Amino acid sequence: MSVADRICDEIVASVLIVGAGPAGLAAAAAAAPNAKNVLILDENSEAGGQIWRRGVDPSNTQGWALYSQLVAQPHVQWLSGSRIIAVIANNRLLVETPDGPRIIQWQKMILCTGARELILPFPGWTLPGVTGAGGLQALIKSGANLKGRRVVIAGTGPLLLSVAASVKQAQGQVVAVVEYRSAAALRQFFYALLSGHQQKLWQAVGLLWAMKPWRYRLSSVVSAAQGISEVTSVIIQKGDKSEEIACDLLACGFGLRTNLELATLLRCQLRDGAIVVDEQQRTSQQNIWAAGEATGIGGVDKALIEGRIAGLDATGYRATDKEAKLREKAWMFTGTLQKTFNLDVRLRQLCQADTLVCRCEDVPARELEKFADWRTAKLMTRVGMGACQGRICGVACEFLYDWQTPEARQPVFPAKASSLALLADLPPDTSLHG
Template sequence: MTQQEIFVQLLIIGAGPAGLAAASAALQAGVRIVILDENPAPGGQIWRGGEMNWKDARAHAMWQQILSSQLVQYLPATRIVALQAQTLVAEQDDQVLTIHWEKLILCSGAREILLPFPGWTIPGVMGAGGLQALVKAGASLQGKRVVIAGSGPLLLAAAQTAQQAGARVLLIAEDQPWSALCRFFWQLVRQQRAKAWQALGLFWSLRYVRYRACSTVLAASGQQRLQQVRLRQGQQEIELGCDVLACAYGLTPNLELAHTLKCALTEGKVQVDAQQMTSVRNIWAAGEVTGIGGVEQALIQGHIAGLAATAQAIPEAARRVQRQALAFARLLQTSFSLRAGLRALCKPDTLVCRCEDVSAARLQQHADWRTAKLVTRAGMGPCQGRICGTACQFLYGWEAPQLRQPVFPAKTSTLAALAAGSLKETE
C-alpha cells in the first residue's frame, strides 16, 4: 500500500451535521481543514445517503460552501487505525494516510443500542436506525409488513420512513406508559414549541397506524427469516405476523476515539465546556458524542466548536440555541431512559454476542466484561464489543469494554505498512 502524509491546521472527524457545521464555521477564519469520515458520502447517520438524498436545505447550504472552498480536503471512506499525540493514522482502499493536526474537532456521532431478546438475530429484525439507513441506501419496503417497537421519538421517525418507502406499518409499540409520554409532550410544549409541532406533524402523518403505549416486544420467530413477533400490551400478550421488526432503545455515543485521545468522559459521553472544548488541549467535540440530542444540537454544537477552534467570537444568539439544545437532550434522557424491566427480555439461551455466538447463560457465569471476554470470546468478533458490550453494560452493570489500538479493525497490509514505516511509534 502507498503512504501519504498530510499536515493540517484543523482536522474534523465526522462529516455528519456536527462536522459539516464545524467546517462551515471554521472556514470563516480562513484555516486549512481536513474532514475525515468512514462513510462513502457526507451526511452522517442523520443525513445519510449523500446530497442527492438530502431534504434539509441546511445540509445542502453547508456542503456547497465546503465544496466551493479550496481550503477543505474531504476524505470519505477513510477508517481510523491509530492515534498518538497530534498524529492520526487512517486507511483507504489503496493507501495509508498519516495526518498531523494542530487542532481537532471530534464529531464521531452515536450508534444504536440493541437489546437482546429471543429471536433478535433472525433476518428481518433490526434497529430502527438501521431500517432508516437501509431505506436511505435504496432498499425496498414496498408491501412489507413492519412493526416498530422500543422507546423514544425515533419510533415515529422510523415509522414515517418505512411508510414513505411503501411499507405497511402494522404497529408502533412504545414501551413507556401514556403518563410518561404526556409529561414529555407537555415539557416539549413549554420548552421546545417547534419540536412539539414537529412531533404533532409526525403523529398526523401516521394517523392511520396503531400506536400503543405500555407495549413491549417479547420475542420474534420465523423459519429462515422473520415471520412473527410476540408483544406484551399492558397485561395482554398478542402476536402479529410481520416481515420486518425495527427496534429502537436509544443511542449511545461513539467514544472509541475520545477514549483513545484521553478526553474526559462523564455519564457515557464526552465532557465539554461552553466552547465545546474537551479536557484535552486543542480538542473540541460536538454532536451526539457529547450526549444524544438530535440534529439541532449537532448543528449548534458543531457551529460553536468550529468558531472556538479558530478563535472566532461566539454570538450570544448561538449560546441561547446551545442552551435550548442541551435542555432538549436532558429531557430526552429523563423521559426515555431504559426501564430495568427490559433486562428480563433476555433469556438464558438468548445470544448476547451474536458475532461469537455467546449466550446470556454463559455470560452470567462471570463477574465482569474482561473475564467474560477471556473465557467466552464475547466482544472479539467483527463488532469488537460495540453491540454486545453496550448490552452487557445494561444487562449486568459491567463497565464498558476497555479499548486499545487499532481503534477499528484494520487490514493486515495497513498494519504491515505501519510497522515498516515511520509510524512505528503509534503501535
C-alpha cells in the same frame, strides 16, 4: 528502510474534523474562513452522516447550505471512506483510506463522531428480518423498497415515529408501533416540548398525523420474534397480557449510544457515556473539541449549533450570545430526552438464558451470567471478539450485567494487514497512553 519510511507523504491539517454529519459540516463551515486548511474525514463515501444518509442534496436546505459552502473552498479537503485506526506520536493519526494507509498530522481536532443504535437482546433478535430501528431507516434511505411489507417498529424514543414515517414513504405497512413508555410519560414529554421546544412538538405532531391509522401500543414491548428462516411474527407483551402479530420485518431500538472509541484513545474526559465539553465545546485535552451526539444525544439542532461553536472557537472566535442561547436550548431538549426515555432495568428481563448476546461469536446469556466482569467473560467465551468488536454486545452487556467494558485499544477498527504492519512500526503517543 522501515514501513513508516515507505508510506506516502503525511497529510497536514490545521483543523481536522472527524465526522461529516450535521455537526461536522457545521464545524467545518465555521472554521473554514479562518483556518489555513480544513480536513474533513468520514468513513462514509458521502457527507451527511446517518441523519442525512445518501449524501446532502438541495432538498435538504440546512445540509445543502453547509455542504455547498464547503465544496466551493479549495482549502477544505475531504477524506471520505476512511477510518482512523490508531493514535500515534506528535499529534498524528493512522488512517485507513481507499488508497491505502495514510498518516494525518493535526494541529486542532474537532470530534463529531456521532452515535450508534442500542439494541437489547431478546429471543429471536438474530432472525433475518429483524433490524435496529435506525438500521431500517438507513436501509430505506439507501433505496430499500418495502412495498407491501408488514413492519413492526418497537423500543422507545422519538426515533420510532421517524422510522414509521420512513416506512410509509417506502410503501411499507406499519402494523404496530410498540412503545415501552407509558401514556403518562409521553404526556409529560409533550408538555415539555410545548413549554420550551414548540418546533419539535409540531414535528412530532406531524409525524403522528402521517401515521394514520394509528397503531400505537404503549407500555408494551416486543418480548420475542418468531420464525424459522426469517421473522414471521412477534410477541407483544403488556403487563401480563401477550399478543401475537404477523409481520415481515421488525425494527427494534432503545435509543442511541455515542461513539467514544477515538475520544477514549485521545484520553478525553467522559461522563455518563459522552464526551465532557465546556461552553465552547472544548474537551479536557488541549486543542481537541467535540460536538453533536458525541457530547450527548440531542438531535440535529444540537449538532448544528455545537458544531458551529466548536468550529469558531477552534479558529479563535467566540460564539455570539444568540448562538450560546441556542446551545443552552438544545441542551435542555437533551435533558428532556434523557429523562423521558432512559432505560428501565426491567428491560433486562427480555434476555433469556438461551438468548444470544454476542451474535458474532454465538455466545448465549447463560454463558455470561456466571462472570463478574467483561474482561473475564471475554477471555472465557470470546464475547466481543467478532466482526463488530463488541460495538453491539458490549453496550448490551453494560446494561444487562452492569459491566464496565474495557477502554478502546488500537487498532480502533478491524484493519488491513498493510495498516497493521505500519502500526507496528510506528511509536504510540506516549503523552496519551503512558
